[in-house]
Amino acid sequence: MQNEKKVPIWAKIPNWVWVLISVACAGALWFFANSAWPAVFASPIEVWDAAVTRAVSGTLWEHTWASLSRVLTGFGIAFVTSIPVAFLMAWYDPFRHIVEPWIQFIRNIPPLAYVFLIIAALGIGNVSKITVIFIAAFLVQVVTIYQGVKGVDTTLIKAARVLGAKESDIFFKVIIPASTPFILVAARLGLSTSLTTLMASEIVGGDRGLGMMIQQASGYYQMDVVLLGIIMLGIIGIAFEKIVRFLERRFTGWQETVQQ
Template sequence: MKKVKKGKFIQVPSWIWMCISLTAAMALWILIASSEAGGVIFAEPWEVAQKAVDKIRDGTLWGHVGISLFRVLTGFCIGFILSVPIAILMGWYAPFRKIVEPWIQFLRNIPPLAYIPLVITGAGVGEKAKIIVIFIASFLVMVVTIYQGVCNVDTTLIKAAMVLGAGSREIFFHVVIPASTPFILVGARLGVSASLTTLIAAELTGASKGLGMMIQKAQGYYDMSTVLLGIIIIGVIGLLMEKGIRFLERRLTGWQETTGAQ
């Protein structure tokens, strides 16, 4: 029987597809920016590039990037550290779940923006307020995702461990937590996204520096090249952080059979 050959596009290196994607995106950007309607919103790519060079030379860009990264990473890390044990306890212990889950489900339906007046009143307009807003957004996303992962642990694994004589402690630490690791990392990826999405809202609480503040200030002066520069930098930071978590995911969950591209 004659073997069916795979499509040739599968053999094309991934970096070529990336180049094609970037070229297409750049062409679309130029097309929109050169149009009468799109030119009002989108600056030309070279204008954005020149703005980046100018801000790097005068040293202002690194200040905005550094303080925004500090806020995002601090809020995300606090949210991650708290969400993992709470989500695991919710999934493993019924009394804890029945007390905590209704409040988690209630709070996650409230946009993080709604907490800003309360946060400002309680924590002022300093760094603490910004970190709290980012923490709330990332924590709620991660705790729900990880909790669902714990609930979806294969019961066959638990039953097999019980047959082999494992107690509740051994099942919890050697079955439930390892089986939940992929969901913990997926929750981390979603938490990073939520942190970056909330960054601009968090910097509404009286920030003098930061990418969100840079974007807001530039919008007031109708400096669209700076606005686009800030948006692109936030996107690049998010992409790099997600790539880092994906790397950890491949290293820590290499035993898991998956389908699809990584």
């Protein structure tokens, strides 16, 4: 008689039930924090009232759009430029020897360290904020994509050459498809880095943005608005994550996956 593997009881619980359980746990933790530190953690009702008030007045959407547009612009420029730079680093050793040391050097510097220098040069407008986001997102993406290109199975390249493929065919039909998962991982990391860097760029100047909203609210000890800004950043981050995951399923569905 064949032994059947016993399925744990939690494996039978639908995903939507786990979502409800997770939300309930987060809500309970929030209420506990509010009761323990009421001056720091506003209650969910207070945050909801702050959200409704600012949504009706339109200020919430102004701050959200200002931050979202900066993130998408800085990330978009970084994504477009990081792909060719990463491929050049992987394809041409002289280019890599010149560029890679400086990329690794700047990548280890926190954005807050050079944000003041950029703002002093470009002012406190959108250009300086987008530039800071671009630098941070570009560095993390170019390193990730470069590692993916270098990790392409050499057997595929050799097989293509044996079959008579040209260098251009190898690049477009072997290297790029094999590197697509790493490009999408780089996009995910770049978006996360862009959101993190957004705070560093917005809290030092400007009149619009979620970072500025959080800073101004903290100055007046409006902790409900501070939490609202944090939650809005989290919602944007989750939305980015869902979009990238959809693209991963769409463009890398041909890859074999191992399920245990």
